[in-house]
Amino acid sequence: MTTATSRLLLVLSLLQLGRDWPGQALAERVAVSPRTLRRDIDHLREMGYRIRAIKGPHGGYRLEAGSELPPLLFDDEQAVALAVALQTATASGAGIGEAAARALTTVRQVLPARLRHRLDQLEVTALSSAERGASTEVEPAVLLALSGAVRARHVLRFDYTTDAARQRSRAAPALPPRRVEAHHVVTRDGRWYLVGWDLDRGDWRVFRADRITPRTPTGPRFAPRELPGNDIGTFLSARFKGSDGADVWPCIGEVVLDLSAREVAPFAADGIVEAIAPGRCRLVAGSWSWTALAAAFGRFDADIEVIGPTELAEAFARLARRYGHAASGSGGARCGAAPPR
Structure with a gap:
């Protein structure tokens, strides 16, 4: 048993074949009575489809030449x-x-x-990564302005609100607008970005779209530049890793953990885990700084042996001093304990 909606779509698709359909033949093809078919034809006409009735002993129906779908009603x-x-x-x-x-x-x-x-x-590009961050909302008018500049190859002029700008005094002089050759509007893991060539910095930049306030009019047209690596996904992934070149972490280190590879692998992200003995594994991973990498290794809550490089060992030493200082001045509530009154 077909629904009324699916039946209407079937009738319409048959009429769009560009031939005359005798009423009886069309009814048999749709598996309905001629009376039901007449009602369906009336419904389609009410929706704006120009369906002509053919008179004669074998009368039927024809979708008029040049008929188009009625305009969809979207604001x-x-x-x-x-x-x-x-x-x-x-x-x-x-x-x-x-x-x-x-x-x-x-x-x-x-x-x-x-x-x-x-x-x-x-015109946007959608990317995804292993981890999804907090999503942000961007006004549709901003997305249209950014994407319109990308499509037209116009230099964008806009105000950009950074965390540092939010902390500045209102009395401080306003910063001049950014001037950027807009190349890509990208959505990645719940956030929107503009990727373009910053004319004042002379380099590629990635801007959060929710922090952009476009100015009018836009600037002159520009000739497209070649994006490093010629791939927007690789370029953006590299920038998020803190790398100006290849899509690799700028700091990569190796440790041995007193944990099994099975326990470490689910939390290693893009790191490489190798079992070396029962209850021990080797982990090679990267981060944007040596301190961040040492902290990432430390979160496994296991004894650690640093294989290299020396920068990683030095980062562990810095963290040890900081943690030791924090421990000597401790006195706050433990995790799970009731907060002080």
Whole structure:
């Protein structure tokens, strides 16, 4: 038993084959009575489809030449939401990237011209990584401004609010707007970023979109530059690791832990774990600084033997001094204990 909606879609798809359908033949193909078919045809006409009745002994139905799907009723915000959802579907991990791209093309064809233009302005890249951070919200108007500049190859002028800027006094002079050749709008793990060439710094920069306030008008057109590595995913991953070059951690070290490889592997992220004895394993991992790497190794709560390099051993020594100082001045509540009154 088909639902009324699925039956209407079947009738429409058959009429779109570009042939005349005798009423009886169409009813048999849809597996309904001629009376039900007439009601379905009336419903389709009410929805805006121009279906012509053919008179005669074998009368039937024809979808008029040039018939198009009626315009979908989306407001501006809904159109932006639809474009973002379909373009970022590749990062969902559901394997629907190609289907989402085709769906976006189909929807675009049936939107009114004004909304098609807004949809065309929005061009984003969706990425995902092993760990998902806290998501942030970005105004649709900001996304449209950023993506429009990327598509048009216009220099963007915008105010950028950093953590340091938030701490500055209101009386301090305002900073001049940033001037950036906008190359990519990227969404990665719940946050939006603009990747572009900073004209004043003379280097590639990654900006949080939720901290951007675009200025108008935009600057002049620019010729696209070649992104390092020529791949936005690799470039952004490298920058998040603190590397200006290849997609590798700038600090990589090796230790032996008094834990089994089975216990360490689930928490090693992109590190390499190798079992070397019962209850012992070798772990090679990286981080953006030696101190951060030493702290990451220390979180396994096990005896540690540093294999190298010397910078890692020195980082452990620095942490030992800091932790020793913190312990000598301890007096706060233990984890799980009631806070002081």
